[in-house]
């Protein structure tokens with residue numbers, strides 16, 4: 001859908017370059033809620049990576065896998081699904097519906113309805129508060145912001161420069177989330193979040209051989225160690241081959257072809273591993289991290305040449321450091337504070353409020369606090385990893401807390417011991433851990449592993465952000481029988497530990 005913007009118009013209060021979910025929030029908070037006029041500049045689809053090629057399609061693909069795994073273990077249902085497999089065509093069709101068939105019509109309608117203009121094209125800074133937009137027809141249009149420019153250009157998959165890897169045209173997160181065929185044999189390179197989640201749905205959707213090749217000795221190394229171990233056990237049980245502590249040294253592919261996103265990109269791929277062994281698969285998925293989309297957005301025109309291709313350094317108002325005048329902001333993956341949609345949107349809300357307050361002379365004196373600072377939210381950093389079992393985590397791991405000099409005390413509990421998890425499935429496996437700051441007797445981190453733990457994350461986020469003393473947390477009574485009973489068990493166990 002074409003955005004209905006006067007083609008002659010060139011000035012807005014706020015220009016947002018990159019129209020992902022975070023950019024939309026920044027425009028909304030600076031514009032719709034505060035009265036500034038805003039424009040989103042989007043090179044591809046309004047809604048960004050999350051809506052079409054990341055969070056939404058991946059969670060859509062994982063859902064039938066999760067339901068099937070639960071059903072296979074639940075008496076009364078197990079016998080019904082015995083020998084059955086997921087209807088892949090229907091699951092892919094639902095994924096296509098979730099990504100709106102790669103159309104952003106509804107997003108454009110939402111933006112225009114919210115009073116946010118949209119200009120389609122690729123934006124580059126050309127100087128203070130100016131952005132040149134190259135439209136789909138190649139024409140360049142220069143836009144000027146009266147108050148602020150927000151960078152929300154996101155990130156792209158990082159494909160390592162291993163011999164033969166790029167030439168093999170491997171799948172990246174865009175292909176594996178938008179797959180149109182399930183490769184029979186597939187190797188996933190990288191054991192981080194994308195690697196573990198995509199191995200889960202590839203195997204669940206019927207790939208006969210799935211291997212994860214990971215250079216570290218454990219999966220998901222940013223989490224508590226038990227979380228990576230439990231996900232590894234779950235993947236192994238489902239038939240995924242984990243090659244931990246192994247690296248790929250070379251890749252060969254006959255007849256590599258660009259057959260389109262989510263289609264197998266040519267003939268067999270042979271991977272050479274660092275122990276000299278070889279492995280032949282039908283497709284390889286590269287899940288080795290992300291690179292910020294900041295290499296070609298005109299940063300040198302505003303004195304930030306050294307930031308090209310790097311994460312933009314921002315303060316807690318999301319203002320880019322190193323630029324005078326407080327007019328340049330960065331949010332989402334481009335600023336590298338947390339590569340998560342909800343955190344990008346949080347940064348966007350803060351940036352939007354700050355931009356409006358600065359523009360309208362409403363910024364309170366003194367150090368910015370409250371809704372004008374993104375410091376508090378970054379202490380918590382909630383995340384759900386949608387594997388089987390799931391991981392829900394908030395704040396610091398024990399290792400990170402010790403490194404940060406916190407006087408650490410920890411407590412763990414087996415989630416399978418709860419009535420609330422037993423009713424979910426008899427063979428429930430899970431574990432929870434709290435990281436406590438002994439000084440303030442408050443929570444600085446929490447990790448839950450198990451089926452259905454995603455919904456526990458927000459309670460931990462509230463406890464960390466609110467610095468709720470454990471004595472007060474005691475009075476937050478969990479409903480019975482639900483997995484949230486783990487809170488009570490953790491506090492009781494901590495009590496026993498303290499009494500020796």
Ligand SMILES: Cc1cc2nc3c(=O)[nH]c(=O)nc-3n(C[C@H](O)[C@H](O)[C@H](O)COP(=O)(O)OP(=O)(O)OC[C@H]3O[C@@H](n4cnc5c(N)ncnc54)[C@H](O)[C@@H]3O)c2cc1C
Nearest residue numbers: 018020022043048049054055123154155332333339340341
């Ligand atoms: C497979 C996968 C699954 C994920 N699952 C989750 C999840 O479950 N939960 C979660 O919180 N996070 C998840 N993430 C991370 C999440 O997708 C990102 O953190 C999020 O998309 C980042 O949003 P963003 O606003 O930074 O920009 P992006 O979503 O990266 O979008 C940037 C936008 O800017 C546009 N753009 C770029 N350059 C320009 C330019 N110069 N001019 C104009 N437009 C431009 C692009 O076209 C794009 O639309 C996942 C990531 C992957 C890869």
Ligand SMILES: NC(=O)c1ccc[n+]([C@@H]2O[C@H](COP(=O)([O-])OP(=O)(O)OC[C@H]3O[C@@H](n4cnc5c(N)ncnc54)[C@H](O)[C@@H]3O)[C@@H](O)[C@H]2O)c1
Nearest residue numbers: 160190191192193194195215287288289290339384385386
């Ligand atoms: N559910 C979610 O919230 C969710 C889901 C997917 C992605 N994400 C976000 O997207 C981001 C990117 O995910 P990701 O999995 O691509 O990155 P990641 O950083 O989580 O994991 C990448 C892994 O690849 C390994 N690696 C890097 N270079 C390598 C190489 N040359 N050879 C072998 N291994 C190599 C790293 O050691 C790391 O363990 C994450 O930071 C995460 O926040 C979130």
